[in-house]
Amino acid sequence: MLMQNVKGTFDFFGNEQLLRKKTQSVLQEVFELYDFDGMDSTMLNELDLLTSKYAGGDEIVKEMYQLTDQGMRNLGLRYDLTIPFAKVIALNPSIELPYKRYEIGKVFRDGPVKRGRLREFLQCDVDIVGVEGPEAEAELMQVAVEAFKRLNVPITLRWNNRKFLGEILEKNGVTSDEKLSVMLTLDKIEKIGNEGVVKELISKGLDPQVTSALTELIQIDDSSFEYLSNKYNIEKSKGSLEVHALQQLIDKLELDKACQFDPFLSRGLSFYTGTVYEIFDASKTFTSSLGGGGRYDAIIGKLVGREDIQYPTVGISFGMESIMEMIKNRPIQLPQPVVVVLPIGETVSVVLKTAAVLRSNGIRTGLEISKRKLKKSLSSVAAKGIRFVILIGEDEANAGMIRLKDMKEKTEIVVTLEEAIKRIEYERKSVL
């Protein structure tokens, strides 16, 4: 069958598109209040960039759409907004640091399709480059809390620090070669449960003593930062100091209710170097992540190939498709015309001209030129809750007048268009 959408892709229109756009506006407004600068990076990218070892890593590259152009260049569709951002910073040394950007755009992943997870989907990202932290981390948490507050979605933001987790793993005998792989497994606790994690750890062929230490670790009663740093005697380690500093800020900013430390969170991507975040629905009606991010200090410098410039960077991404899964049933009213203009007889040209004048005056105007019976047209207008109708018959047209019907007041007057515009605007303002 020719007519079908590609698996995992959807068209949006009507109420759904309106709600999507409103959600994007809310996010954009918050991003701009927080003084982030808008960006629109390329969707097509050099394959080498997307598969570079500093980029997303094997897991994500497997799901990348690849293509070639007529010049046989190897390209890929972006799978996130992070690598393209790193590219923009690397390519534009004139950008003054610290730099804060936001971007709302589509990304593509050829992966499993489920609720809130599509193959072509919208991400909304903010990133700060040039601040070592933890102020930048805390500011992104503020952005997330403010944005979801405005969206009226209760969230829990879980956070961790990869260095700290790495230090704990070391203390449990995990070698540096095994570290990333073990982290990726621990990250799945929510998804596959403790048993699933243990099974996967065993399958990795770690030293049995290490596996049993890790099994004990994930079943620990008290997984607080204080308990763990004390238990492993790493209170003064680099990771511990970072966690401590950010926790202090979170407490002072009174973000501690929404932002909870989780020592087993690590996020799938290999490029994170410090703090990682993941945002969840606090009401737990929706279990997938609503967004996430983290610090990736190493990528830009490595892409640029200059070890002498520091590009400490931290970002957070909001997933539009997950957010929509949570709010899609909210009532929303498609914008309606303020006034509908109707011809009676051969007055279509006058109707079109009248409509253009109304529109250039900032009045959203509909046309009813479908040649239905007048009564039908009027009842359709009434059903939509549209208040004003302008009828133009040949008599009115010849006299340079229009017939203004107020469907609410049930009045009808013959006036000039200027007079009608005044009345419509007066009534609109008195409603606002």
Added chain:
Amino acid sequence: MLMQNVKGTFDFFGNEQLLRKKTQSVLQEVFELYDFDGMDSTMLNELDLLTSKYAGGDEIVKEMYQLTDQGMRNLGLRYDLTIPFAKVIALNPSIELPYKRYEIGKVFRDGPVKRGRLREFLQCDVDIVGVEGPEAEAELMQVAVEAFKRLNVPITLRWNNRKFLGEILEKNGVTSDEKLSVMLTLDKIEKIGNEGVVKELISKGLDPQVTSALTELIQIDDSSFEYLSNKYNIEKSKGSLEVHALQQLIDKLELDKACQFDPFLSRGLSFYTGTVYEIFDASKTFTSSLGGGGRYDAIIGKLVGREDIQYPTVGISFGMESIMEMIKNRPIQLPQPVVVVLPIGETVSVVLKTAAVLRSNGIRTGLEISKRKLKKSLSSVAAKGIRFVILIGEDEANAGMIRLKDMKEKTEIVVTLEEAIKRIEYERKSVL
């Protein structure tokens, strides 16, 4: 070299992105005043849809990016917003006709790159399905005229009717097999000149008599509709009647200055069935098209495979990249924070918290936490024309107060944050 953009693709940020977004907002505002409904169709599409004989035709398919997914499905990136729109209508019989949509989104073409012509670029389309015309054609001309008026770009919209052109070609001995191919050549007059067109016509191996008749035709002195329909005695033909009806409407709507009839215009795409448009810079400083479109009555019905339902459709597309080429040097001011908050000493947490309160009150707020010297920070704020600075030292923090500097009035007061917000908002409103 790893770090480069794909040929014909660009990243946008800073002033350029701001100007692009403002331009999109202007277009979107006009589209909504004209009562079009927003849409966001898929970028990935089934290859079969994009290459279907009812779609864009060979010329455009050559420039399509193709790819496969892991399930080995054959896909393509959309090369315009028209075919995806036709798909949405075909797939959603519940959409009530007439239906008016707008869409602003990226499309992809692997073609030659030049000024205003990229490989990944933004189009802004409006389409009306369910109106046979010519009111729909005229309404789209109104949209174009209003939109470019608001953008302050002087335009000439050239228009024609493919049926009418086809009738003239028939009268000149062009067979129906040759018609489309001859049209595509005539369409290049502006690009390759009369001589180029004649050369291309000869290369097509038409009957020499036909070629010489066409050569005469394109060099005709009077290319008005009246002259041509009279000369070829086709005043009552289908094409002539359509041209006449639309011309009448254009005159009555006083669009005749901006909208000029051009009997040799035909547009590259094969799917147009009646009216075609193309928009040009009236000042002729930029020679590429700023947009175009036309009537494509056949596509949707054929995609649906139902001959019993009529889907008369007409659309017009605005090319963001061409528009940007014309307006990119306009002065524009990047949005600046209304106020910048600065820590003095160890008050970063108070600064972050203060900033969050300002932001949740709708005040765009910047942070200056780069640890530069205070004097440097202040002069950078002043250079950007930002009026307010909030300084928070440890004394202020302990007292629950902030220090508000008004850079314009050169005053400095120690007040509560609530008081500062009141003052900032008062000054902002008195500026507006």
